[in-house]
Amino acid sequence: MAISDKMTDSKSKPMIVIIGAGIIGLTTALRLQAQLPSSSTDILLVAKEWPTSIPGAPPSHSVDYASMWAGAHVRPIPASTPQLTREAAWLKTTCTEFARQVEKEPSIGVTSTKGVEFLDNPPKDYAAQTKESFEKETGLVGYRRCNTGELPEGAKLGYEYSTYCINAPVYCANLLRKFIARGGRTMQRDLRTEWEAFILRDNVKVVINASGMGFGDTKCFPTRGQTVVTDLVEATRTVTRQNQDGSWSFIIPRFFAGGTIMGGTKEPGSWHAEPNPTQRAKLLKGGNALTKYATDEAVRAPQDVNVIADVVGRRPTRDGGVRIQVEEKQLTGRDGELRTGHVVHAYGAGGRGFEISWGVADEVSQLACQVFRDLIGTKSKL
Ligand SMILES: Cc1cc2nc3c(=O)[nH]c(=O)nc-3n(C[C@H](O)[C@H](O)[C@H](O)COP(=O)(O)OP(=O)(O)OC[C@H]3O[C@@H](n4cnc5c(N)ncnc54)[C@H](O)[C@@H]3O)c2cc1C
Numbered sequence: 001m002a003i004s005d006k007m008t009d010s011k012s013k014p015m016i017v018i019i020g021a022g023i024i025g026l027t028t029a030l031r032l033q034a035q036l037p038s039s040s041t042d043i044l045l046v047a048k049e050w051p052t053s054i055p056g057a058p059p060s061h062s063v064d065y066a067s068m069w070a071g072a073h074v075r076p077i078p079a080s081t082p083q084l085t086r087e088a089a090w091l092k093t094t095c096t097e098f099a100r101q102v103e104k105e106p107s108i109g110v111t112s113t114k115g116v117e118f119l120d121n122p123p124k125d126y127a128a129q130t131k132e133s134f135e136k137e138t139g140l141v142g143y144r145r146c147n148t149g150e151l152p153e154g155a156k157l158g159y160e161y162s163t164y165c166i167n168a169p170v171y172c173a174n175l176l177r178k179f180i181a182r183g184g185r186t187m188q189r190d191l192r193t194e195w196e197a198f199i200l201r202d203n204v205k206v207v208i209n210a211s212g213m214g215f216g217d218t219k220c221f222p223t224r225g226q227t228v229v230t231d232l233v234e235a236t237r238t239v240t241r242q243n244q245d246g247s248w249s250f251i252i253p254r255f256f257a258g259g260t261i262m263g264g265t266k267e268p269g270s271w272h273a274e275p276n277p278t279q280r281a282k283l284l285k286g287g288n289a290l291t292k293y294a295t296d297e298a299v300r301a302p303q304d305v306n307v308i309a310d311v312v313g314r315r316p317t318r319d320g321g322v323r324i325q326v327e328e329k330q331l332t333g334r335d336g337e338l339r340t341g342h343v344v345h346a347y348g349a350g351g352r353g354f355e356i357s358w359g360v361a362d363e364v365s366q367l368a369c370q371v372f373r374d375l376i377g378t379k380s381k382l
Contacts, residue, residue, distance in 0.1 A: 013042045014376050016368060017197045020210035021047035021186075022067035023168070023353045024346055026175040027361035028210055028368075029184060035369050038183040044204075046197060048190045051176055053169035063273045066212055069225065069313025070168040071252035071261045072354040073238040074098070075115060076138040078125035083321040087352060090359025092139040097358040098164045109171030111255040114142070114237040115163035116293050118155040120244040127157060134161065152289065154244060165238055166354050167256040191215075198331055198341050206372045207343045208364060212316035214323065214347040222314035223351060224270035226279050227263030228287070229308040235260045235294035241286070249286030251294045259308050260294075262287025266351065268317065275310035318348025322356075324363055326371055342375065344368045 016032060018025050029045050036043070049065040061068040074095060079088035102112045119126055134143040138161075146158030180186065191197060194209040213220045232251070240250040252261040262283050288302035323345045331341040346364040349356060 013040060013203065014205045014372070015042040015044055015201050015203050016206045016208065016372060017044045017046055017200060017204050018208040018210055019046050019191060019194055019197055020212060020347075021045055021050050021172070021176060022065065022210065022212055023070075023172060023175075023357045024212075024349055024360055024364075025208070025210035026051075026172055026179065027357045028208060028346060028364045029179050030175060030182075031358075031361040031365035032368065033179065033182050033184060035365060036372070041372075042185060042201075042203075043179075044185040044187060044201065045176075045179065046187045046189050046191065046200060048188070050186075050188065051169055051172035053167070053173045063312050063314050064212065064222075066313050066315055067172050067353065068169050069227075069311050070166070070354055071227070071238075071250070071254075071263065072166040072168045073115065073240075073250075073252045074140070074163045074165075074355040075117070075238075075240055076134070076140065076355075078129060079137055080125040086321065087356050088137050090356035090363075091352075092137070093359035093362060094355055094357055095139045095164065098166075102164070107256075108174045109167045109256055111165050111167075111253075113163060113165050113253070113255075114160055116160045116237055116239045117158065118146075118152055118239075118241040119157045120154050120242060122157040122242075129159075134159075152241070152293075155241065163238065165253055165255060167254045167258040168354065170256045170258065171354075194343050194345075195329060195331060195341060199334075205342070205375045206368050207341065208346055208368055209343050210346040210364075212347055212349075214316075214318070214345065217318065217323070217348070219319040219323075220348055221269050221317055221319075222271060223317045224265060224267040224272060225263065225311075225313050225315055225351070226265045226275055226283065227261050227311045228280055228283050229254070229259040229311060230262055230284075230287070231306045231308055232260040232262070232291060232294075232300070234297040234300070235291065236296075237294045239290045239293045241290060243286070247282075247286070249283070249290055251287055251290050253294070261311070266315075271314075273312055275312055280307075280310060315351045316348060316353075317350040321350070322346070322348045322360055324360070324367065326367060342371050344371065
């Protein structure tokens with residue numbers, strides 16, 4: 001993928017800069033393109049790291065580029081707090097877009113499949129879910145409670161529903177291609193602060209900060225995730241178990257030749273970047289115990305399931321959830337003149353970036369368009 005750093009005919013066009021080529025920056029960029037005509041606006045995506053998806057090639061991304069390490073599946077969480085309610089609405093919007101993509105863009109990297117969940121110690125909000133409440137909250141259909149005989153030993157609650165799996169690197173690379181094909185501009189840069197983006201071009205009006213963790217926000221922290229990519233290609237369903245001890249076991253098929261993920265840890269505040277062999281053994285044990293729920297085919301013995309790669313990624317988590325907010329600051333121009341810079345923040349998606357992406361992108365792009373239109377003075381110009 002060529003990363004262009006050129007300005008051609010667009011010097012005079014007002015520009016929006018998006019920092020970040022993760023799932024939040026990419027979906028926001030595409031939503032902005034749909035709202036602002038390229039004849040009168042330039043959109044520039046700036047990032048330190050970019051999506052790549054070359055089957056069989058070793059990944060070369062840092063642990064901080066979360067979007068390359070995600071499973072990824074849609075696994076709804078009951079909307080039992082204000083933050084979860086906000087996220088549930090975003091998830092519902094995202095599922096509508098995934099349904100459209102599965103139908104209209106079948107090679108983009110999203111696959112419709114069945115999700116199966118088991119809980120050893122179900123919290124009240126999971127136990128209280130019904131087919132009606134689940135489907136209303138998520139937009140996902142096919143909710144069905146498992147009979148006791150269908151549960152693995154030790155599990156107290158189980159259910160299934162129609163959901164989506166995303167091959168994260170393939171999907172992100174395809175979103176980036178779409179952005180470029182629609183006239184989007186790209187630049188590789190490691191920025192010191194979101195405010196630095198205003199000096200990248202002469203006519204930057206608004207900057208969107210979709211940098212994952214933000215720049216020094218003390219509410220942000222990593223949630224380390226270790227998983228294992230295996231060759232369990234016969235898995236066609238995503239299965240999740242919330243274990244008695246609070247740990248998680250899951251299987252996520254990465255359709256489009258991406259193997260199958262067995263995971264995974266959720267370690268708030270852990271910066272450890274290397275795979276831990278003890279954790280790996282536990283993940284494989286938990287994953288292999290679930291394989292019979294992930295496929296209708298004969299189940300392979302654990303020793304016959306091969307590891308393709310160990311994965312460690314840092315989920316960009318933020319107390320209070322995603323920050324979507326406009327911030328203004330006085331900036332000094334090249335000739336010393338003062339101007340006000342406007343940044344729209346869009347970071348802190350934690351462990352849910354893919355499943356809430358299009359809902360977040362809608363909200364961020366609408367906010368950014370509003371600020372942008374106010375700044376350039378007139379809606380009729382667009
Ligand atoms: C193991 C694991 C499993 C996961 N499973 C799921 C799942 O099943 N479902 C789900 O929905 N989510 C899942 N997630 C979470 C998901 O990956 C994240 O929520 C999502 O990727 C966050 O996207 P983002 O765009 O905010 O950040 P990122 O993907 O981290 O992207 C940040 C972007 O900003 C750029 N950037 C950062 N700093 C700078 C700088 N200084 N200058 C320039 N550019 C910069 C980066 O280079 C990158 O392009 C999982 C995560 C992990 C680690």
